Amino acid sequence: GESGGFTPPAVSAPSYARLQLMDIPLQEGDVGFGFYTAISAPAPFGGGAVLESADDATYTALNSTTTGHVMGSASTALGVFGGGNIPDTINSVDVVLLRGALVTTTTTGLLAGVKLALIGDELVGFRDETLVGPLTYRLSYLLRGRSGTEWAMHHHSAGERFVLLPGDFVQLDPSRRGSMRYYKAVTHGLPVTSADAHQMTLSERSVRPFAPVHLAGGVVGDDVILQWMRRARIAGAWMDGTDVLLDEPFEGYVVQVWDSAYRYCARTEVVIDATTWTYTSAMQIADFGAHQQTIFFTVGQLGQFGPGTQAKG
Numbered sequence: 001g002e003s004g005g006f007t008p009p010a011v012s013a014p015s016y017a018r019l020q021l022m023d024i025p026l027q028e029g030d031v032g033f034g035f036y037t038a039i040s041a042p043a044p045f046g047g048g049a050v051l052e053s054a055d056d057a058t059y060t061a062l063n064s065t066t067t068g069h070v071m072g073s074a075s076t077a078l079g080v081f082g083g084g085n086i087p088d089t090i091n092s093v094d095v096v097l098l099r100g101a102l103v104t105t106t107t108t109g110l111l112a113g114v115k116l117a118l119i120g121d122e123l124v125g126f127r128d129e130t131l132v133g134p135l136t137y138r139l140s141y142l143l144r145g146r147s148g149t150e151w152a153m154h155h156h157s158a159g160e161r162f163v164l165l166p167g168d169f170v171q172l173d174p175s176r177r178g179s180m181r182y183y184k185a186v187t188h189g190l191p192v193t194s195a196d197a198h199q200m201t202l203s204e205r206s207v208r209p210f211a212p213v214h215l216a217g218g219v220v221g222d223d224v225i226l227q228w229m230r231r232a233r234i235a236g237a238w239m240d241g242t243d244v245l246l247d248e249p250f251e252g253y254v255v256q257v258w259d260s261a262y263r264y265c266a267r268t269e270v271v272i273d274a275t276t277w278t279y280t281s282a283m284q285i286a287d288f289g290a291h292q293q294t295i296f297f298t299v300g301q302l303g304q305f306g307p308g309t310q311a312k313g
Contacts, residue, residue, distance in 0.1 A: 016185075016187055016190075016196075017039045017040065017187040017195065018039065018041070018071065018185065019037065019185035019195075019198055020071055020161055020163050020167070021035060021200045022037070022163065022167055023035045023205050024036060024118060024206070025147040025149065025205055025208075025210075025233060026147075026233060027169070030171075033172055033176070033204075033207050034171040034206055035202055035206065036165075036166075036167035036170070037062065037168050037183075038069035038163045038167040038168070039068055039069060039185040041185075041187045047065035048188050048190075049061050049062075049063070049185070049186050049188070050063050050064070050168070050183060050184070050185055050186075051183065051185075051186060051192065052181050052182070053182040053184075054182070056182040056197050062168075062170050063168045064188075069164065070097060070100040070101075070102065071162060072096045072097040072098045072161075072162050073095065073160065073161060074095050074120070074160050074162050075094045076094045077158050078091060078093040078119055079091040080153050081144045081145075083144075085143075087110075087142065087143060088141075088144050089141060092139060093138070093142075093156075094137070095136070095137055096133075097137070098135075102137050103115075105127060107127060110143060111143075115164070116165045117162060117165060118162070118165060119161070120156050120160040120161065121149060121152035121155060122149045122155075122156070123145070123146035123147050123149045123165075124139075124142055124143065124144055125143035126139040126141065127140075128140045147210075147233075148210030148231065148309065174207070177202055177203065178202070178203070179202060181200060182197045183198045184196070184197055207233075207303065207304075207305050209300070209301035210232075210308055210309065211299075211308060211309040211311040212231065212253070212300070213229050214229040215228045215311055215312070217295060220278075222280075222284075223278050224278070224292075225276055226255065226276065226279060226295065227276040228253070228311070228313070229275060230244075230275060230301055231301075232244040232246070248301070248303045249304055250273075250302070252270060252271065252302035253270070253275070253300065253301055254268065254271075255270075255271055255277050255297060255298070256298045256299075256310070257279060257287060257295065257297050258298065262296060262298075262312065266288065267287050296313075297312075298310040298312050
């Protein structure tokens with residue numbers, strides 16, 4: 001029959017949520033063992049639910065959001081920064097958001113962690129953002145390697161993930177570490193079958209010790225005294241007149257001596273209840289055949305779930 005001039009409304013294609021699974025160190029206020037999720041779906045959907053399955057058949061809900069998270073990808077590679085715990089005013093990075101916007105903060109807000117993002121595997125604080133294109137921001141005045149992720153500064157590339165924190169924390173029993181699960185981000189109003197499954201095997205990044213800092217050494221005769229300073233994952237701010245609390249059930253470190261290229265490990269030692277170790281003259285001769293002018297070593301703190309990231313000295 002005649003349509004009577006009626007034009008059927010256009011039906012848009014289903015809008016699928018994007019999922020980020022973040023196996024990262026614990027953020028302030030979170031406790032226990034687990035990981036973080038972030039999802040984003042285009043307007044007007046916004047958010048969705050994160051579901052988990054052991055067999056990619058039966059899914060149970062972990063969390064949900066009605067607004068979604070601010071996330072996207074880096075369109076440039078973030079450079080390495082060797083300046084330590086001070087603002088990186090040398091590097092910048094461009095990020096393209098899926099939706100939403102970034103808001104301005106102050107230096108005080110930056111130091112308080114107001115704008116903290118996961119870029120690749122590095123946690124980065126940023127103070128300044130400049131809109132340089134549609135949904136594209138240039139981030140600068142950065143705080144690098146937050147929460148012990150300084151190791152990830154050397155692994156950046158264009159196209160890697162960008163997620164503005166906080167994400168949603170999923171607390172799990174520690175027995176789950178090392179186990180693989182399937183995850184889906186299901187847009188509100190769509191069936192579970194509409195979403196693709198993502199696999200993740202959970203490591204212990206949320207509970208592993210941070211790498212020690214301030215690695216140094218001194219000479220006593222022909223012996224070399226190596227030393228370092230531990231950090232804390234929980235309540236790790238350095239207060240005047242006191243050390244940070246030990247957040248592991250014991251204090252221990254694994255110390256390794258290497259060749260200059262860090263390819264050949266000449267010696268491994270475990271040090272308990274001390275932040276120094278003596279590399280004796282006899283050890284040097286046994287390992288290298290002579291006294292060494294320069295000692296190349298790494299130190300990692302031991303934790304109840306295994307050793308943390310090693311620092312080079």
